[in-house]
Amino acid sequence: MATYKIGVLYGDGIGPEITKATVDVLTAASKLAGTTKFEFVELPMGWDGIEKYNDPMPQSTKDALKETHGWIMGPHDSASYPKELKEKRNPSGELRTYFDLYANVRPAKTMEGIRSVVGDADLVIYRENTEGYYCDRNMYVGVGEWKVTPDIVISAGVFTRKAIERIAHAAFKAALQRRKKVTIVHKANVIQLGSGLFLDVCREVGQQYPDVEVDDYHIDAMAAHLVRRANDFDVIVTENMFGDILSDLTGELVGSLGLAPSINSSDNQAMAQAAHGSAPDIAGKNIANPTGIILSAVMFLEWLASQHNDPKVSEIARNIENGLFLAISEGVKTKDLGGTASTTEFTEGIIERLKR
Template sequence: MANYKIGVLNGDGIGQEITKATVEVVKAATKLVGSTQFEFIQLPMGWEAIEKYGEPMPQIVKDTLAETHGWILGPHDSSSYPKEHKLKRNPSGELRHYFDLYANVRPAKTITGINGVVKEADLVIFRENTEGYYPDRNMFVGEGEWKITPDVVISAGVFTRKAIERIAHSAFQMAEKRRKKVTIVHKANVIKLGSGLFLDVCREVAQNYPDVKIDDYHIDAMTAHLVRRAKDFDVIVTENMFGDILSDLAGELVGSLGLAPSINNNENMAMAQAAHGSAPDIAGKNIANPMGIMLSTVMLLDWLSSRHEEPRLSEISHMVESGILNVINDGIKTKDLGGSASTTEFTEAIIERIQLKDRFER
């Protein structure tokens, strides 16, 4: 029997509810597959970790995560942390930086039963995760920002061939498995050196994938194209800040940012993380929608399946995803989607669909 250690960091706000729901549906699917077992390791993060260790992302947690096969990261409410912690990287940024999780992979796909702004979208955004214009990640030491006078601030954007090459390869490898098209998003017409390097290196990497078509757009034009013709795009690759903006837009276009999944990964480890925040205003009310973190975990299971060449993991991920989509198609939805199901009821409905599939097949 294959055994996998999965870290579970509930986080803040609705994190306790949605990560618990996610673990429950994965366990339900795992029981039906057999020959695979997960050890879910509960670890503190955010306020829970501050109260226990004095840090929102303590070293002991990172050391434990290093011994897992991957982990599920709930949302954090870093804006509410004590002042001394606001000066540091937030928990998700710290994990991305510490483990060099350079690829943030964010799909956006039309879902039957969800009333999105656009129709027929099926795209994946590859966001470079370690440098660019995000100062908490682009320096070996230091923040990457300088306050010259009370009225003057300089923020540095960092672009390196190494980082661009590896995110580009990840994007093109995904495109080979999909519709064989990559769109490079940049601002090389104005940021000639930094964004220009990103564009040039992506084009160089493209030569290794002759079956994949490429095009490119400036970030401002790309936002308009995404709204007008999202269905035309397959794989999009871009730098950190542009990727953050585009993926949030894409998530809203297909239904809601609250549904948007993602994983952060390198070659050897991956972290499932929904794109949404901790929603402290609805925490503890049993009305949060767990779809984002559930679909992120589906992505994690697929990544683990590929990484460890274990098809049973892909089977589990497929069962979870199918359960979610079937429940939505049945009209069972949480309040944010116009339904009346609680978090618990939504989760139980997914588990019932998973078990129903098993009864039907047997």
């Protein structure tokens, strides 16, 4: 029986509730499969890390994550941290930078039983995760912002061939397994050097994948096209900030940002992390919807299966996804989806369907 060590960072707000739901589902699915064991390693992050180490992302947590096969990260509420800690990278940004998790992969797919405002859609956004206009992670030392006078601030965007090439390759490889179409999103008409380099390098990489159709759109036009004809798109590749904004849009278009999954990955590490926040207003009420983080864990398991050439892990991932979709289609829904199920009841509904 293969054993995989998975880190668990419960996080803030609704994090402990939805992350526990995910661990419960993965545990049940692995036991039912009888082929794979998941060993969960719980580590402090967010307010838990602050209370124990005065650090929302303690070095001890990062050291322990190095010894895992990957991890599940609950949401953090960095806006509520003490002022001196807000000046540091937030926990997810710190892990993305520390482990060079350069690919943020965010799918948006319609689900039976969930109302979509764009009809059927099945696309995935490959967002470059380490530079661009995110000034907290695009410098070797310090951050990419300068206050010239009390009334003037300069924020830098960074674009490198290395970073663009690797996210482009990830996107084109994904397209080969899907509908063989990649859309490059940029703003090269205005940001001619930075965004222009992104566009040019993506096109160069695309030439290595002759079976994949390639097109490109300016970011503003792309937002409009997604609202009008989301189903025409397959794989979208873009820089950090554009990807962050577009993936929130697509998540909401196909149902709700609260359902949107994602993983952050490098060539040998991956972190499952839902696209939504910590929702402190409903924390502790047992009403939060864990769909986003459970589907993020499914994505992580698929990544793990590919990394270790283990089809049994992929089968567990498919079983979990099918169990979740079946629960929703049969009316097991949390309050945000118009249902009455608590977080616990929703989780139990998935596990019950896994047993079928």
